[in-house]
Amino acid sequence: MSPSPLNPKTTHYEFLGPAGTLAISVGVPILTYAQYFACSEVAGGCPPALSLHTTCLRVLAALSDPEWWKSLWDTEATIAYFGWYAFCVVAWALLPGDIVEGTTLRDGRKIKYKINAFSTFLLALGITTGLILRNGPEAFTFIYNKWVGLLTASLLMSFLQACYVYAASFRPGKLLALGGNTGNLIYDWFIGRELNPSIGSFDIMSFNELRPGLILWVLINISMVCEQAVRRGGFSQVTDSMWLVLAFQTWYVADGLYNESALFTTMDIITDGFGFMLSMGDLFYVPFVYSLQARYLAFHPVVLGSLRTLGIFLFNFWGYYIFRTANAEKNDFRNGSNPKNLKFMTTARGSKLLTSGWWGRSRHPNYLGDLIMALAWSLPTGFETPITYYYVIFFTFFLMHRQHRDDKACQKKYGNDWDKYTKLVPYRIVPYVY
Known part of the structure; x- marks a missing residue:
């Protein structure tokens, strides 16, 4: 497809160009898995009490073992994650919400957005709270126990979405991001070729920015509270440090979701395309990296005092x-x-x-x-x-x-x-x- 005045060819690279974006696309998932294995009960601590030499030997042994690679996949966790994403889509479609217009785009259009992220959040919290009250904290430790499988499932979803929006960006009439039309497959796939990709009235970028990853971040933290409660003998024994982390991050997420309309004036929505960088960041990185503190406290309680x-x-x-x-x-x-x-x-x-x-x-x-x-x-x-x-x-x-x-x-x-x-x-x- 030849460049047009509305979709000029991008002439500059960020992140050191195709080589840099490829390195990030591979490196960030590796670092995220490494973070888990460097700070988890399964690995033996945070970090494990191992010498550098022993650590290198263990890493090499794992990477050369087909069974270790298979352990990264969990079918039950994958079904749960994709079910969670489907829940967010259905909630977006069915829950009532105001319709607001975004800023004027280069082609003169204004995208209309449905505002109901906060309602989705409250619904998810209500269902989770009901499950825990009825069945006890052990009913919601699933996320702690299925961590690696859920991580892999979110990475798969990120990859599939990036491939879909890249392929869809070649349909006629698409408005491209000024920074994602270089013609290089790897770079444009990572940065995001299309501006505000959508399926009908379903805007993929704004949906991913606020719903599946951010709300899951809070649910992960709640699962970590439940894990600590099970180990320590009930919610009354959950440490002050864990409650602080849960309160801080829940409030932060709730504030962002409540002020959903503010998203539509940000650089992500106005100028950036949606590619693997944002799909990985929203779905994979945010919920599973930002919840590190709660996951650490689940197996390593810290009592702060008043x-x-x-x-x-x-x-x-x-x-x-x-x-x-x-x-x-x-x-x-x-x-x-x-x-x-x-x-x-x-x-x-x-x-x-x-x-x-x-x-x-x-x-x-x-x-x-x-x-x-x-x-x-x-x-x-x-x-x-x-x-x-x-x-x-x-x-x-x-x-x-x-x-x-x-x-x-x-x-x-x-x-x-x-x-x-x-x-x-x-x-x-x-x-x-x-």
């Missing part, structure tokens, strides 16, 4: 306050409201950029709140292992890369006005630091 519990709670609240108030300022301003009388500059394009409030302190204050919360989620695990801090370390580099992409796009969009703006707001994420 003072440390209060301190971590306040630290997380501080991060949430920054995250929520910063996003509220931005959303109000984009919707034509300025209740705080924030200062702004007007660009030659007519766009307005905030230069006071949280957005005057840094160009991405919401990222600062996100990072504070990420650290707060890891602190309940204590300091016996660095592995449980993997999320906050990864998230720091992820947000720095995202900030770099966003700033680069703004530089291209606003030109000299962006240079003027960066002088008014010099800090990227952390005021006075970065």
